[in-house]
Amino acid sequence: MESVMQLANSTVLWIFALLVAGVVIFQAITFIRLAAKTSPSVGLSHAEVRAVVRTGAISSLGPSLAIVFVVLSLMTLIGDPLTLMRIGIIGSAAIETVGASLGSEAAGADLGSSQFNEQAFTNAVWVMCLGGMGWLLFTALFTKSLGKAQQKSAAKSKNVNALKGISTAALIGAFSYLGGSEMVKGVSESIVLIAAFIIMPVILWTANRPGMKWLREWSLGLVVVIGVFVGYFIS
Numbered sequence: 001m002e003s004v005m006q007l008a009n010s011t012v013l014w015i016f017a018l019l020v021a022g023v024v025i026f027q028a029i030t031f032i033r034l035a036a037k038t039s040p041s042v043g044l045s046h047a048e049v050r051a052v053v054r055t056g057a058i059s060s061l062g063p064s065l066a067i068v069f070v071v072l073s074l075m076t077l078i079g080d081p082l083t084l085m086r087i088g089i090i091g092s093a094a095i096e097t098v099g100a101s102l103g104s105e106a107a108g109a110d111l112g113s114s115q116f117n118e119q120a121f122t123n124a125v126w127v128m129c130l131g132g133m134g135w136l137l138f139t140a141l142f143t144k145s146l147g148k149a150q151q152k153s154a155a156k157s158k159n160v161n162a163l164k165g166i167s168t169a170a171l172i173g174a175f176s177y178l179g180g181s182e183m184v185k186g187v188s189e190s191i192v193l194i195a196a197f198i199i200m201p202v203i204l205w206t207a208n209r210p211g212m213k214w215l216r217e218w219s220l221g222l223v224v225v226i227g228v229f230v231g232y233f234i235s
Contacts, residue, residue, distance in 0.1 A: 003117075003118065004116055004117060004118055004120075004121050005079060007079075007118055007121060008078055008079025008080075008081070008082060008121060009079045009080055009081065010081075013079065013081040013082060013085075014080075014081045016081070016085060017080075017081035017082065017084045017085040017088075018081075018084075020084075020085045020088060020089065021084060021085070021088045024088050024089065032053060035049065036049050067087070067220070067221060068221065070097060070220060070221055070224055071083060071087055073097075073224065074087075074096060074097060074100070076112070077100065077111050077112045078100055078111075078121070078124060078125075082125060082128075083096075086128055086129075086132065089132060089136070095131070095132075096128055096132075098174050098175070098178060099124070099127045099128040099131045099132075100124040100127070100128055101124075101178055102127055102178075103120075103123040103124035103125070103126060103127030103128065104116060104120045104121070104123060104124045105181070106123055106127070107119050107120040107122075107123040107124075108120070111124065179193045179197075188231065188234050188235060191230065191234055192227045192230050192231045192234075193227075195226065195227060195230045196223045196226065196227045196230075199222075199223055199226050200219060200223050203215060203216075203218075203219045203222055203223070204216065204219060207219065
């Protein structure tokens with residue numbers, strides 16, 4: 001495991017991660033400049049543009065902090081640069097964790113276990129990168145067609161509901177597979193998973209109450225923390 005972490009935090013990976021982060025920062029600055037340049041054409045003053053940028057920056061803190069707990073755990077498993085590279089692009093900590101776990105298990109080792117070697121790490125990296133490539137390519141190739149597709153989907157609400165159902169079923173299947181593989185390891189793992197299974201609907205139900213929508217962004221991080229505490233007390 002020590003040799004894997006040396007590879008995971010190597011200089012080469014840091015260079016690639018910083019390049020990716022630099023592209024993301026460049027895009028953000030470019031979009032802000034373009035928005036400020038075109039704001040007079042839609043009747044917005046420079047003061048209003050600054051207020052919008054400030055509000056957006058503040059609003060982004062909540063979703064960013066919500067994945068901190070997951071990111072910290074991911075850093076201990078796949079290293080700092082790869083975590084920065086993956087979370088910095090389209091940043092779904094949950095999906096990246098699933099990808100890393102599936103890639104590692106395909107190489108015959110559980111993520112973070114004593115059997116987690118360089119081959120398992122490399123496999124996890126490939127799964128995460130290839131798994132995140134789909135929506136990037138789709139956005140690059142079909143962005144101009146998304147507006148028309150959205151209008152057609154709005155006219156056929158049944159299709160939209162079907163797509164939502166398929167996406168939900170896929171996530172349930174992925175997390176059920178990962179959770180089931182942990183439950184068969186022992187009673188303690190089963191108790192942790194059951195605790196998370198119970199607490200997540202409670203958090204989401206609370207998030208639907210007035211003034212509590214922000215809690216939805218924190219749900220995964222809170223469940224991870226609760227699972228850690230439950231596992232600590234029963235071990």
